[in-house]
Amino acid sequence: MADGTTGISAGALHGFAPSARRSGLARFARRRSTIAVLMCLPLIALIAGLVVYPFFYSIYLSMLNRDATRFIGLFNYRYLLRSDTFHLVIFQSCFFAITAVFFKALIGFVLAHVMHNISGRGQRIWRGLLLIPWVIPPALSTLGFWWMLSGNYSALNWILAQFGIPQVAWLSNTWTARLWVAAVNVWYGTPFFMIMYLATLKSVPDQLYEAAAIDGATWLQKIRYISLPMLRNIISITVLFSLIVTFANFDIVQILTSGAPADTTHVFATYAFQLGIQGGNISLGAAVSLFIFPILAVFSIFILRGVGRRAREAQ
Amino acid sequence: MKRLRSVSRRDALKLAAVGAALPLVHMRTAHAAGSLKVALWDHWVPAANPVMQKLVADWGAKNKVDISIDLLQSGTVNAKILLAPAAESLAGTGHDIMTFQDWGVQQYHQHLEPIDDVMGGLIKQYGAIDKVAEYLGKADGHWRGVPTSVGSQYKPSCARISWFKKAGYDVQQWYPNAPGNAKTAAAWTYETMLKLAPAAQKAGMPFGLGLGLTTDSVDWTGAFLAANGAQLVDAKGNMQLRSDAVQKALEYMQKLYPYLPADSVTYDDASNNKALISGQSALIFNPPSAWWVARRDAPKVAEDCWTFPSPNGTAGRLNPYLPFFWGVWSFSPNKTAAKELISWLQQREQVETLCDASVGYDIPPFASMHDFKIWAEVKPPVGTVYNYPIRPWHDTQSNIAGYPAPPRIAVQLYNNATFNVMVVKLAKNKQKMKDVLDWAENEISGYINM
């Protein structure tokens, strides 16, 4: 690889910027792209073998019958679309993902700004403290939440009892269960947003804020006219990334409610687990999981288009 | 192999026919050697696993088979007992002997070796096998999995003696820890249970009966339905949703629901245990695992517990039954040794050893083995689990939710907890009966056409 670049003229090396000198460049460009592809090869192999191939295999799997002996085309998908329970699952997954991501972004945004106001060493301590939810393995912290919220020993109800407030069966009422599932996800994911936004905020020059202050801008106006535009890209990226990851979440719902009460907290991943692994109909489980893909693809197209447009405008 | 070459083909066939007629355990074949990979259920009784592992290791040493054991857990969160069979059936490689929970044999039967020879021998030795075990273990007319005692459990009543006494009923007199007759327990019916539920709730000890989606909740409602002659789908695969019996069952549940704990609709398998151990429940439907933990963590509660069969319904008394099976994958390279090991482990002596190690939690699938001493000896109080296995005079049978519908439909009724969801929609969400029945009809016709 190294010797590919030795006999090359200095002028040709300016090929990073579009150059009119194409004669000796053609060969170099080809060589460079070979090197580039070679450098990407591990990544390509990883994705091809462990993501793309299994993805297509699962599409094939979802079109087999229960015993995986016959090809039945789109039967599983038609069955799901006609099932009321599955409609519930679609609604719940969207509600869970959109609500959780919205609050994660909002709280992360607020915390990033608030953190930005605090001076150096203090900020470090607060940063460390508020980061803890994200570093604890979510499967384990959700077990803690389950213990805290459910049944006879609910620690949360104990606090309420101290104030004389009647007990609530948090995970047994549809809407409180849904909210708590989203809340646990927000608890877990907000630090990530906070850190990403804080990092970007630090690169926003303070002079902008000071100039705005001199002009008499309120804090709301500062946020609206300075912070938001500067952070728009990172907000888009984090929201998209989190939407994708939250939509496909398994750990939190499975450990907290496993879909109860009466299937009203099921999301795609847990419903796929119930139908596929517990019910033994792996093809149906695969079909449920595959429903995530088109929904996420739509989100991605919209958001990445926005990001791309802004990147082009910036250039 | 060499021996067979010098024998005529007819003689070889005769030899094989004779050999197949004998119970497998008496046949010392020349092929029982090599290695075996065994996947067993991870018993929650800490002492039980080492006993099993030692038994298997001793057998392996005696028969010159290299055995490696993996333990699979069951549970909502770590459902290895469900993931492992799925993985290995898809992959076509894995263990030789695999453990299956309830519906597992039905789900993977095309990948399982027919095991009629082992079962034939065992039935000849020990008599009739449990009807539900046969329903779950046979597919396409062949036995595909051997019902085992390890992990198999009933979920009968586990009640607080003192509370029931205060309510006017002596559970120890219903089911004393000595041979008796079914008449003493005539008062223990679902009607009585409904009558007592309000009092229990008022006393702060509501009956811990779950309406969630996990096995504990589905098992007891399934037994309740069958004990009252109700079926969602009958044995021929026809929907019986709109029958009177189902209607009556739903109305019963509507009446019972207000007196159940507030979080009963999200009960998982550990919730009723917690309810009993904390002293906040007068009755649960559970195997003795809850009592066992109470013995360690809440001795006063444990001393006050008595286990006995489920209530009587209009069509009989049925205990919810959750059996485990051992099966041999058809891709196993050492089927002979696998079958021999399974057969040996099912001998009464081994079953009793394992039962003792599990403190009486395991239930053998043969009624002739329901007389082990362990159930009479476990304490405190003495006799607390004497009536846990089904005794001949109990006039009780076993049941699994969904039985007797065709297994491929029943497993969906079971896993999707269809009846429980109906009850929650009706009793908690206060939906109209017509809407609930329409929803269920849509769901169940989907299962039938699947």
Next chain:
Amino acid sequence: MSGAVVTAEAVARRSWLKPSISRERRWALWVSYIVLIFFAIGFLAPPYFELITALKTSQQLGSGKDPWFTAHPYFGNFIGIITNPDFQTFFLNTVKVTIIVVALTLVMSILAAYALARMRFFGSQVFATGVFLTYLVPESLLFIPLFKVLSFLHLINSTWCLVLIWPTLSVPFCTWIMIGYFSSIPKELDEAAMIDGASHLQMLWKIFIPVALPGIIAATIFAFTVCWGDFLYPLAYLFTGKQMVLTAGIVSDLIHGDVLDWGHIMAANVVASAPPVIIYAFLMDYYIAGLTAGATKG
């Protein structure tokens, strides 16, 4: 680079030390602290609760009294967990595999990011976006077909299968971080090095990596956290205790059917959460600085 950020920060902050502090500034500071305290309580209550639960005996837990404090802390759960050879195996396995995967992730994503950020080739833009979109295919979908792939490679029930599949979780995002960071390095540096006759690999090693170190640390931390906390893949593919990692191992060893050992589970949670917390405590600044440059290019 982080040094420069800190200095600028310090200069900006010192302004509030001036005697003529505006009332608005002070008010903003108060509000900030109140908000921070509120969220700190919310964020830290569950871990605190887990800690207290871990310090109780199972009898105390069974009674359900006083869930938020303990008068006589019981250390038996922690001692039991730390001295449990199974738990030690889980811990060592997790450390071993996570370190290997993080190293692999860095190699793969740095190479790919360099190629995508610096070397324009046919389809590189599409590919860069495509890398990010691999997250569209989640674990909960992939784990079933991966049964077949992994058993074909004889990796089922071996810790090494995680070395193969965990990079799918970390590499795309780390590549994206590194692309952002590499893009922000001025091209004049490249050109100067090229003129001196450096090859691509030398450039990468001698210039990009040292300058992009904060970004690399950011990627390290992300990869570490993702691998350390992954649950579904270990649960699905590892059966034997000796091969398990922390998340799946804790749940498998301490939860049997309907019998959960809560005190030990919480103690295990605390011990299992300690390494990421400690690592973060040390590398936090680099993480922030690393994300700063990467994020703005996103």
